[in-house]
Structure formats: C-alpha cells, structure tokens
Amino acid sequence: MTTKYAETEQQTGAKYVGRPVDRLDGRAKTTGEARFAAEHRYPGLAHAALVHATIARGRITGVDTEAARAVPGVIEVLTHENAPAMKPAPAVSLLNLSSLASGTSVNYLATDEVHWNGQPVAVTVAETPEAARHAASLVRLTYEELPAAVDFAAEEPNAAPQKGNALQPGGAAKGDAEAALAAAPVSVDLRFTTPPYHHNAIEPHATTAVWDGDRLTVHEGTQSIAWLRKHLALRFGVPEQGIRVLAPFVGGGFGGKGSVWAGTLLTVLAARATARPVRLALTREGVYHTVGGRTPSTQRVALGADADGRMSALIHTSVARTGRIGGNPEQITSASGHLYDARNILLRQSLVQLDLLANTAMRAPGESIGTFALESAVDELACELGIDPIELRMRNEPARNPLDGKRFAHRMLRETYAVGAERFGWRERDPRPGSMRDGRWLVGMGVATAYHPSWQMPADVTVRLGADGGLVVRCAMQEMGMGAATAQAQIAADEMGVPLESVRVEYGDSELPTAPGAGGSMQTASVAASLVEATRKLKQSVHALARRSPASPLRGLRPADLEARDGGLYQGGRGETYAEILTRAGRGHLEASAGTGMIRFLAKTLRDRRRWVKAACGAQFCEVRVDRDTGEVRVSRWLGVFDVGRVINAKTAAGQLRGGIVMGIGMALSEETLIDHRTGRIVNPSLAEYHVPVHADIPRIDVHYLDEPDPTMPLGLIGVGEVSITGAAAAVANAVRHATGRRILDLPITLDKLLPD
Structure with a gap:
C-alpha cells in the first residue's frame, strides 16, 4: 500500500489524502477526555426519566402522580395535565428540509392520545437519576383502549402504493415485465421477508438542556446539528439564533440520531418547566421505545432470462410500513433500477400504516434490505441456469442506466468482481451445493453486489x-x-x-x-x-x-x-x-x-440528475461453514471490494467498510426486533435479547477499494459509510445456499430454518 500512496502523491500532488492517518479525536475518546451529551455538568443539574404508555392506541383517562411526587428528591412530574405547551411538529415539506427531522408528528404531553405502546406520556424530574427513575415507576395511568393495527404480516394486504417525490420515487417501469417473465425460458419468482431492526449505537440517546431566559443550550448526540436547532426553535417558539447545539462527540448513530425524538424534546421541555438544567439519558430499553428503527418488509423479486442468462424481465416489488404518526419510506427497490440490463423492468413500492412508533433511516435505508432480496434472486437464477453467479452478473452489466439510458458518472463494478474473485480464490469453488466440506462443516461461498447512491x-x-x-x-x-x-x-x-x-x-x-x-x-x-x-x-x-x-x-x-x-x-x-x-x-x-x-x-x-447516475458499488465475497447436524452458521472468510471513488483516509475508510459488513452479517444471522402482535410492545428491547454480532461471530474482514476518483464529485470521492452493508446479507444467504442447497428467503437465517427435515 505504500507504493499506492507514493503513486497518488506523484499523480495528484496529495501528501495526506489517501494515507491511513489516525483520527484526530482518537486519544480523547480512548482516554475518557471526550465528553458526550450526558457528561456535561451544570450547577443545579436535575435528571429526568420517562414514563411509557402500555397500550398501543387509546386515550389516557386518569393520572395518579401522588406516589411519584412523594419520592425524596423529586422536583416535578410532568403530564399532559400540567406540562407547558410545545408547538406542533411542522408538516413535512421538501421546501423546508429541516421538517424531515421530525421523528413523529406527536405533540408530546399536549394530548391525552396514545399512538404506540411505549410512547412517553409523563416525565419525572429529580435531583438524581435514581430518584427520577424510581418516581417514573410509580406514576399510575389508566387508559381507554382503542382498536390498534400492530401486526405487519396481518396488515400487509391493506398496503397502498407509495407516493413518490423528486427525491424518492415510488416505482418505475420499462416495457412489460410481467409478460416478459411469463415468456422467459428460465425464471425465478421469490418472496422474501426482512424483520424490523433497531440501531444500537454504543452511546444511547441523551440530552442535556439549559435555558437562560429565552436562550437555550443543548448538548445532544445528533447526526444533524442544523436540523435539530431549527426544529427546537420552531417547537419552543424562540429565535434560532438563540439556540446553541453542541455535539462534538457522538457515539454512533447509523440513522437513529438523524431525527428529533421524544427524549430530546421532553428534556428541553422539562428544563423550561423547572427552570433547571436537565439531563435525560435514555436506558437501552427507552431507546427502543422512543426512537424508530428500520421497517420490516416483504418483497417479491421475479427474474426472467434467456438460456444464455440475458435478463428479459426484472420485477421487484415491496411492502414496508410507517407509523400513523410518521415515518420515512425506504427505497427498497432502488438498486434494482440500476444494477442489471434487463429488457423489461417493473419496480413498485407499497406502504401500510400501523399503530407503532414511526420507523426511521438505518444504515443504507432501503438498499440494505432491497439488495438482500435482489441479489438472492440473482443467485437463484444462476443456479437455475447453471451459470456461475459472477458470470451471470457480468453478462447483465449495463453500459448505461437500464431505466432511462443515463450515463454512469463512475462505475467499475466489473473491476471489483475481477479483483475480488482473484483475491478470494473464487476459482476453487465447486458449484455443486453441499459439495465442499471440512469435517462436519458444510462449506459455502457466495457473492453479491453492493450499491448505494451518491449524494451531496x-x-x-x-x-x-x-x-x-x-x-x-x-x-x-x-x-x-x-x-x-x-x-x-x-x-x-x-x-x-x-x-x-x-x-x-x-x-x-x-x-x-x-x-x-x-x-x-x-x-x-x-x-x-x-x-x-x-x-x-x-x-x-x-x-x-x-x-x-x-x-x-x-x-x-x-x-x-x-x-x-x-x-x-x-x-x-x-x-x-x-x-x-x-x-x-x-x-x-x-x-x-x-x-x-x-x-x-x-x-x-x-x-446532474438529468445527466448522470452517481453511486458507489462493490462486490461482497462470503464464505460460511454450516454444521450439518445443528444448522449452526459461522462466517469464516469475508472480502469486500469497493468502487467508492477517491479515498481520503485509508484507515477510517477501511473501518467504515468493515463496520457496514459487520452490520450486514448481523442482519443476515441474528438481528430481529420482536413485536407482540397482541399489544404492539417490543419484547426484546435490550442487547441481552436483541443479538448484535460480537467478536466471536466475526472473522477477519478483508476490504479493498479501487481508489479511482469520480470526476463529477468533489476530489473524486463518492462515499463509504453505507455501501458496505448493501449486498452483505445476500452474500451470506448465497453462501448458505451453496453450502446446504437451501434458499433462505426470510431473515434472519436461524438454526430452525436450516435443521434437517
């Protein structure tokens, strides 16, 4: 790699760009010098805790705070009966992009309505966090329950077509894909499901809020300082210039800290109501109940091809969910409009609204779960045709964007597969399912394409x-x-x-x-x-x-x-x-x-959108071992090769790419938010029961990037944060298919789905 840096410096004059420079804040974070949102001290600092609703939909009919107020150290208990008013959330508008920051449309503590199981319905403020949490446990509420729709599978038939806009089209079409599919000599038509997922940043959401008259200081772990500031100014009726948001250190976000959620708003509200600086540090369970996660999905991917593997039809449809009180649609079919040169294409996205917390963006929203279905189906088509999965992809690699003929600003997908196949030893793969073994382990090798659009x-x-x-x-x-x-x-x-x-x-x-x-x-x-x-x-x-x-x-x-x-x-x-x-x-x-x-x-x-399609792409190579008796799956080798344009920092880029792959492995094998279909309650809201990958689950991950600049982007860089989670779950599923002969259509790939019949 030293030679690569020398070549870059000679060609571009860059002395530092491209090198593996240590993070400037690395020492502060590893020594404890860095202070996060819940670590700032103020004289008279009070602590807050949330009380969560225990029904999915209805109205509060009674509030009893007497026991909570009797707890020593309690300063105030805020409910809809006594809380100061906030202004409602703004309507979402592309003319005001900060309106996208609203996590939900609920005007917290200004209504007796309950919209999801876990909605914050009261806030306790006390001298210590322990007293605040104890007081919260003593608040008693009674409800009038109303019928609620909380079961995604049961409500799927009620889905309606997603309305598109300039940033997120709801679908696209070229030719007659259904007719072409029916006439295709070889075809696959598969239905996939993915569960809800939740972010689990190492730093749970926390806010410290301090009012000085009409001036507000907020310490917050946020992914969007500007949007948070605008949102708080609107909700609390103060000038934007009078608000200061400080977020020098954020302990991970992955999309979950991109919106303004109840914890932030209620901390600021409590600080104003008590005239005290107030801190609220959400418990891990509190994060699950107040911060949206990724939508579940059902997807149909149908592919038709000639005998030589040339695609004649590509159909990708999806159903996802939002909450009745907000949520962002995911671009589940996005990659399918760009990756394969099918003669006929049909993309369609639909949505169903449920009485659950609004969903939100999670690393590569849409593309991460959409590529699982698409790339699994392409692999299955390769099996039907008896063609190598890489060769099938290369036969269908487009010269221009398949839907509209636009040029690709930068696309080196062929090169990523060529480099990856050589480095991974793809030629050693026996294509017959179940043919490669290592003792009791069935060995499988799978590939998938990674894809994520480039934004600025x-x-x-x-x-x-x-x-x-x-x-x-x-x-x-x-x-x-x-x-x-x-x-x-x-x-x-x-x-x-x-x-x-x-x-x-x-x-x-x-x-x-x-x-x-x-x-x-x-x-x-x-x-x-x-x-x-x-x-x-x-x-x-x-x-x-x-x-x-x-x-x-x-x-x-x-x-x-x-x-x-x-x-x-x-x-x-x-x-x-x-x-x-x-x-x-x-x-x-x-x-x-x-x-x-x-x-x-x-x-x-x-x-630019009229002229180009801009995106990062790559090739994911995965090797798994599956215990032939128990169905246990272990990822044994991984290589990701990416075309992400110019790389600014070799060390941090590699870390970003590896991190996305680890999240993709979690999607594939272990992660799943479980919701009680009777009550709408999340039943596994902790790291003890929501299983993110640990070190023992992850092998050494080899990442490689081409480092070829995109001439249409600043300094030629495209973006590395999200592309590496895309295609990752499909690469695992495809490797499992090769090892066992079983095509798993429903994530996560758990033991019960692989046990012998």
Whole structure:
C-alpha cells in the first residue's frame, strides 16, 4: 500500500489524502477526555426519566402522580395535565428540509392520545437519576383502549402504493415485465421477508438542556446539528439564533440520531418547566421505545432470462410500513433500477400504516434490505441456469442506466468482481451445493453486489490562516466516530500545502458555519466541496497580499502558476511562506469562506440528475461453514471490494467498510426486533435479547477499494459509510445456499430454518 500512496502523491500532488492517518479525536475518546451529551455538568443539574404508555392506541383517562411526587428528591412530574405547551411538529415539506427531522408528528404531553405502546406520556424530574427513575415507576395511568393495527404480516394486504417525490420515487417501469417473465425460458419468482431492526449505537440517546431566559443550550448526540436547532426553535417558539447545539462527540448513530425524538424534546421541555438544567439519558430499553428503527418488509423479486442468462424481465416489488404518526419510506427497490440490463423492468413500492412508533433511516435505508432480496434472486437464477453467479452478473452489466439510458458518472463494478474473485480464490469453488466440506462443516461461498447512491448537500466552511502558519477549518459538521474531522484536515493540509499537525478543525457546534447532516454517505463530499473552494479563495487572498509588497518574490507571478507547498506559495524555487507574507503585512490572520446556497444546490442537483447516475458499488465475497447436524452458521472468510471513488483516509475508510459488513452479517444471522402482535410492545428491547454480532461471530474482514476518483464529485470521492452493508446479507444467504442447497428467503437465517427435515 505504500507504493499506492507514493503513486497518488506523484499523480495528484496529495501528501495526506489517501494515507491511513489516525483520527484526530482518537486519544480523547480512548482516554475518557471526550465528553458526550450526558457528561456535561451544570450547577443545579436535575435528571429526568420517562414514563411509557402500555397500550398501543387509546386515550389516557386518569393520572395518579401522588406516589411519584412523594419520592425524596423529586422536583416535578410532568403530564399532559400540567406540562407547558410545545408547538406542533411542522408538516413535512421538501421546501423546508429541516421538517424531515421530525421523528413523529406527536405533540408530546399536549394530548391525552396514545399512538404506540411505549410512547412517553409523563416525565419525572429529580435531583438524581435514581430518584427520577424510581418516581417514573410509580406514576399510575389508566387508559381507554382503542382498536390498534400492530401486526405487519396481518396488515400487509391493506398496503397502498407509495407516493413518490423528486427525491424518492415510488416505482418505475420499462416495457412489460410481467409478460416478459411469463415468456422467459428460465425464471425465478421469490418472496422474501426482512424483520424490523433497531440501531444500537454504543452511546444511547441523551440530552442535556439549559435555558437562560429565552436562550437555550443543548448538548445532544445528533447526526444533524442544523436540523435539530431549527426544529427546537420552531417547537419552543424562540429565535434560532438563540439556540446553541453542541455535539462534538457522538457515539454512533447509523440513522437513529438523524431525527428529533421524544427524549430530546421532553428534556428541553422539562428544563423550561423547572427552570433547571436537565439531563435525560435514555436506558437501552427507552431507546427502543422512543426512537424508530428500520421497517420490516416483504418483497417479491421475479427474474426472467434467456438460456444464455440475458435478463428479459426484472420485477421487484415491496411492502414496508410507517407509523400513523410518521415515518420515512425506504427505497427498497432502488438498486434494482440500476444494477442489471434487463429488457423489461417493473419496480413498485407499497406502504401500510400501523399503530407503532414511526420507523426511521438505518444504515443504507432501503438498499440494505432491497439488495438482500435482489441479489438472492440473482443467485437463484444462476443456479437455475447453471451459470456461475459472477458470470451471470457480468453478462447483465449495463453500459448505461437500464431505466432511462443515463450515463454512469463512475462505475467499475466489473473491476471489483475481477479483483475480488482473484483475491478470494473464487476459482476453487465447486458449484455443486453441499459439495465442499471440512469435517462436519458444510462449506459455502457466495457473492453479491453492493450499491448505494451518491449524494451531496450544501455546506458552509470558513478557513482561517494565522501568521504562525497555522490553519483552522470551521464547519458545524458531525463526528460520529467515522473520522470526519480527520478527513477534512487531510484535505485542508494538501490544498494549502501545510503540515497536517498545523491544521485544527472546529466542528460539532451550531455557532460554526452550517453543515449538512451526517447521513446518506454525503457529509465528507459536501463539506470537501466548500473546503476546496474556501482554500482556493484563501490562497488568492494571500497572493494578493504578497503582491502589495515590493519585497515579495511573488510579485509578477500569476496565482494559477503557484503551488501551495512547504507552508507557502511557490513557483519552482521562488516563493515564500504564509507566515512571512502575513507577518510582513502586519496581519494576524486571513480568512476565507465558501458555501453552496440552496438555490445553487438545487439547480446543480437537478442538472446532474438529468445527466448522470452517481453511486458507489462493490462486490461482497462470503464464505460460511454450516454444521450439518445443528444448522449452526459461522462466517469464516469475508472480502469486500469497493468502487467508492477517491479515498481520503485509508484507515477510517477501511473501518467504515468493515463496520457496514459487520452490520450486514448481523442482519443476515441474528438481528430481529420482536413485536407482540397482541399489544404492539417490543419484547426484546435490550442487547441481552436483541443479538448484535460480537467478536466471536466475526472473522477477519478483508476490504479493498479501487481508489479511482469520480470526476463529477468533489476530489473524486463518492462515499463509504453505507455501501458496505448493501449486498452483505445476500452474500451470506448465497453462501448458505451453496453450502446446504437451501434458499433462505426470510431473515434472519436461524438454526430452525436450516435443521434437517
């Protein structure tokens, strides 16, 4: 890999971009120096706890808080009978993207209505967290129960077509796919199901809220500082400029911290009601009951092909759910419109509303579960045809987007499969199911395609150059452990030609220039675009300052001829350092800003969408061992090869790719949110019963990326945060199919589904 870095530096002039730089916040996080949302102290700090409804739908008919108020240390018990009013959540509108931050439409503690089992219906505030939790357990409520729909499978027949919009189409079609399927010489027609899933970030949701008159300070683990600030201003009727949101450290999010949920709103409400700083740290169970997870799904994938494997029909339909009080549809069929050159395509998504907590985005929403069904069906078609699964995919690899003929901005899927097959030893695979064995273990090898669209949003960045040569990058972006600040420091160091150690990145504070949310694998590219523009302006300002001095060796040189290196501007051996220029001019610093306004952003986005399809892609290779007697599945080897454009940090990118694969293995083998179909209650709301993969479940994961830039994206980067979970569950299922001969259509792949008949 050292040679690769040397080649990159020689070709692009990059000294830091592409290298495996340690995270700038790594020491703070590993030593305990970093303070998260629940670790900030204030004089008079009080603690809050939630009381959750125990019915799925109905009205509160009685509230008894006497025992709760008698607990020593209790300050207040807030219910719908005495809580200050909040303004209702705004209607969702693409003209106001921050409206998407509403986790639900419920106006908490302003109504006696109950919309899901687990809805917060009271808040206790006390001097200690123990007293608050004890008081919460003593609040007694009575209800009038109303009929509730909580069983997804039972309500599936009531699903209605999903309404599409400019960002999320509800379906697409080319030709007559059903007729082509009926006429196809070879076909498969399969029904898949995936269960609900929940995020389990290492840091549970927590909020610390402090009011000072009408000014509000909020410490929050959020994926979108700007949206949270706007949302709080609207809900509490105060100016946005009077709210400060601080999120310098976020202990993981995966989509669950992208919206504003009840815990945040009720902490701020409790702080206002008590005139005290208030902290609410949700229990793990509280997270499950108040923060939405991934929707369950049923999916039909039907494929028709000629005898040589050329696809004549591709049908992918889905049913997902939202809550009656909110939720975001997932783009389950999204990848199916881009991956295969089928002559006829039908994509359709439908939704059913249930009396459950609103669902929300979870890593690669839609694509992660959609590729499980699509890539499993492609593998089954390969079995029917007797064609190698990789060869079948390559025969159907499109030159242009299959639905509309648009060009791909960057697509090297063939290369990822070629590299992966060689590195994984695919030629050693015996294609016969159950033919490869290691003692009592049945050995299987499976592949699947990874795919995730590339996004970009507006971002504002300010760069300040000091007379000492130090550089400060300022942007209110979010850092959830993926190394966002480190990547931007590497970019800034290269653009300005300064040592990495002289760059400081300020982030995680709403007082800084506005950044987009950390979601959709778009934050790095969005911020990088503005950072590159800001550094260009800054270098122009430095050059203009130098030209004013007769003593400057830069006089007479054009800015376009200058190279930023060695802490200054040079042409060949002629030039001087930034420190020399600023010191001679008597300037303590120079500053430049850049950003993309919403109008320019929308115009560029629409223009690009008319011309290109932009996405990251890759090839997932999985080897499993299945115990022939017990059905136990162990993943024994993994290789993921990805086309993610230019990689900014080799170390953090590899970590992101591995993390997505681990989540995909969890989807495939163990994760499942269980809901009582009588009551709507989540019955496994803890890490003791919701089984995320542990170290013993995961082998060494080998990841490789092509590091070929996308010329249509800032610095050529596409995004790495989400693509690696896509296709992962299918790769496991396909390997299990090869090992056992059984096609598992319903996740997770548990022992009972593989036990001998």
